[in-house]
Amino acid sequence: MNSLKQMMNEIPVPRERLVEVLRVEGLSKTFQHNTHEVKALQNIDFTLYEGEMVAVMGTSGSGKSTLLNMLSAIDAPTKGQLFVDGIQTAVYQEPQATEFRRDTIGFVFQSFQLLEDLTVADNVAMPLILREEKSAYIAPRVDEVLREVGMIKWRAHYPSELSGGQQQRVAIARALIGRPKIVLADEPTGALDFTTTNTILDLLVRLQQAHRQTMVVVTHDAYVATFAERVLFFHDGQIVAEYTNAKTEADLTHILATFQQIARGEL
Numbered sequence: 525m526n527s528l529k530q531m532m533n534e535i536p537v538p539r540e541r542l543v544e545v546l547r548v549e550g551l552s553k554t555f556q557h558n559t560h561e562v563k564a565l566q567n568i569d570f571t572l573y574e575g576e577m578v579a580v581m582g583t584s585g586s587g588k589s590t591l592l593n594m595l596s597a598i599d600a601p602t603k604g605q606l607f608v609d610g611i612q613t614a615v616y617q618e619p620q621a622t623e624f625r626r627d628t629i630g631f632v633f634q635s636f637q638l639l640e641d642l643t644v645a646d647n648v649a650m651p652l653i654l655r656e657e658k659s660a661y662i663a664p665r666v667d668e669v670l671r672e673v674g675m676i677k678w679r680a681h682y683p684s685e686l687s688g689g690q691q692q693r694v695a696i697a698r699a700l701i702g703r704p705k706i707v708l709a710d711e712p713t714g715a716l717d718f719t720t721t722n723t724i725l726d727l728l729v730r731l732q733q734a735h736r737q738t739m740v741v742v743t744h745d746a747y748v749a750t751f752a753e754r755v756l757f758f759h760d761g762q763i764v765a766e767y768t769n770a771k772t773e774a775d776l777t778h779i780l781a782t783f784q785q786i787a788r789g790e791l
Contacts, residue, residue: 582758
């Protein structure tokens with residue numbers, strides 16, 4: 525029989541009690557070409573809450589990458605507003621954009637993006653070095669996150685000496701070392717086999733729950749999307765559907781069916 529504490533942990537927290545981390549309102553991005561314009565994003569509205577993982581799915585060209593560029597202030601929207609902790613934030617001009625990425629965002633990429641000439645420990649330390657943190661803080665913090673991702677034994681190795689799954693673990697450690705409000709993961713398992721994909725997804729979920737870490741995972745894989753709390757479906761620069769995972773086998777069926785509808789142009 526479950527303990528009372530276990531039972532309470534299994535009760536969903538009402539949305540109104542969740543802590544808002546980031547909100548976008550009317551986010552749009554239009555690219556101007558010589559003879560036409562491309563509406564990459566059109567009036568996007570959604571909110572991210574503390575400790576939740578949100579998956580973003582969509583066909584090629586649906587606006588997923590543009591969204592990540594907007595959320596991380598790599599590019600500025602044509603219009604729309606960004607709120608951090610409920611406060612409207614102007615982050616699309618330098619130096620605010622760089623400071624926002626450095627202090628608020630952690631990145632995990634499909635291709636790992638590790639620096640080949642640096643050791644595992646130095647790769648992980650890079651965000652703190654860029655923040656000019658003291659070495660007395662950096663060294664123990666690096667060891668802390670490497671232990672969390674199971675890579676402490678490889679701290680002196682170079683990326684070329686690691687498997688793909690190990691490199692992604694290092695990349696996750698690097699993303700988390702600065703304690704960012706939001707981790708943006710762009711196809712984090714796209715270069716991995718199925719078994720390693722499961723390992724990395726389990727690790728992301730464990731770290732998300734342990735630190736109440738807010739994560740946005742862009743993926744084309746319906747299976748990956750089942751690990752999130754919510755799935756936002758993008759098509760032609762718009763959110764055309766949203767699904768809250770029930771954490772049952774039915775999730776995969778529902779996500780696949782919705783994605784197929786989008787691919788057929790039915791949503």
